[in-house]
Amino acid sequence: MEIIESYLDSMLGKLPDTPELRKARNELLQMMEDKFGELIGEGKSENEAAGTVIAEFGNLEELAESLGLRELLGKREIPKNPGRVLSLDEAERCLSDFTLRAVLAGIGLMFIIISPMAFFFSDELPLSDFSEDTLEMSFLFVLSALGSGFLIYASFLKKDWEFLKTDALSLGKDALEGLRARWEKDKTAITLCHAVGIALLILSPLPVVTELPREGFEIPLFLLLVGIGVFLLILAAARRKIYKRLFRQSACAPGEGSGGTGEAKSTFSLEQGSPDGREGEAYGARREESGHSPERAGMTRTVLSCYWQTIGCIYLCWSFLSFDWGRTWLIFVVGAALFPFLRIMADRGI
Known part of the structure; x- marks a missing residue:
């Protein structure tokens, strides 16, 4: 109410x-x-x-x-x-739900990435050939099934928030101030999470190209680093995205100065790490002057929404078809290098 x-x-x-x-x-x-x-x-x-x-x-x-x-x-x-007015409680629940969705999706994709690990470390265990094959296939299918389950469940968590894409929104005064304060607290953690994720992807080949004290664990450790890196990138991107959606799509808070009209007076420039209204307005002006198509921007955002899932699927398919595990991991390095450019294209409507 x-x-x-x-x-x-x-x-x-x-x-x-x-x-x-x-x-x-x-x-x-x-x-x-x-x-x-x-x-x-x-x-x-x-x-x-x-x-x-x-x-x-x-x-x-x-x-x-x-x-x-x-x-x-x-x-x-x-x-x-003024359209749909979001209260502070509703906005915080939205942030919590989308964070949970990102965590589940990240864990699901990480499970899928590390699912082939047993094929590489099972040789180092004192098992019979039958037990070794059973362990390898069980590890693969159980983790793949769990990962798929997490991804499917995560997709259902956004059903209650579909109106964010379609409805005209405005933030209540308390909601706007509360979210601004929360963004100031969260932005450092989000940036750090993103940086650590990229660093893990870049460093992930080290176990493969260096000698470990025990053989057979190079590829499993590589897969684990990639999985954790992808998880952190998904979490950071989802947190930034929901803040951007709440502040960009919604109008300014109704109340003093807005007259309850729902007309946007300020926009949060999350790319610059600062919710400064003037930066947001300048961004909007640059976007209008550039003449970029909103349809193209929407297409790029659609690609980004399933970017890492697609990279992970390509990696698994390529690896199992070629069994060239020593090279297929490079797709994550290439993907991590391309991702920032795709995000810039989406933000600028290219």
């Missing part, structure tokens, strides 16, 4: 505070609460119910007559519908 109350405050915030307006607000809030409870009773989630209620009661011009606001409004401009 906090979402609906925030929405009402943003929609009516530009009107003078009079007894008539307060009465109309209470009546409208009661109708919205009744509809919200009815939708929850039908089995809808809170996000779906809130979105439906806002869509049904979001046009103040249509409701003005029934609420007795027509005379109060007079010639005053009716505030525009």
Whole structure:
């Protein structure tokens, strides 16, 4: 219900505070609460119910007559519908859900990458040929199945947040300030996570090209470093992406200065590591002047969304078909080198 109350405050915030307006607000809030409870009773989630209620009661011009606001409004401009208003609690749940999704997807892909490990270290174990083959195949299929399961489950976690891609959004004042403070705390950890992930991918060939105290563990250690590196890159990219989506797609917080219109006044420039509105506006101006197509940008983002999964699948297929494990790992080095350029292309709409 906090979402609906925030929405009402943003929609009516530009009107003078009079007894008539307060009465109309209470009546409208009661109708919205009744509809919200009815939708929850039908089995809808809170996000779906809130979105439906806002869509049904979001046009103040249509409701003005029934609420007795027509005379109060007079010639005053009716505030525009600010769209979906995200509260701080909802925004934090969104961050938590997308972080969990990234962790599950990263673990799933890491399991798939390290699944062939047993083929290389099983020779060093005191096992019969049959036991060795059983261990190798079991390790491969169990980890591949677990990895696929994690990836599938992670894909379901974003169902409640599909509206982030389609709905007009605005952040409540508390949500905007809270997320700004949280980004300031998280940005260093996100950058460090990304840097460590790239470093692990670059250093992963070392076990293969150097002599280890015990033979047979060069490739397993290489796969483990690659898996951890990919996990860290996925986690860092997902955290940065959800902050970017919340701050870029949403309008500025309704309230003082915005009049509850939902018009964007500031954009968070996450590429520069600073939520500075002026940097964001300059970025938007440069993008408009460049003339790049939004469709191309969307295509590049689609490629990035499954980038590491595709790299991992190519690596496994190539390795099992060629059995050239000493070279196929280079695909991760090439992938890590290309990834920053693809992200720049997506951000600039190329």
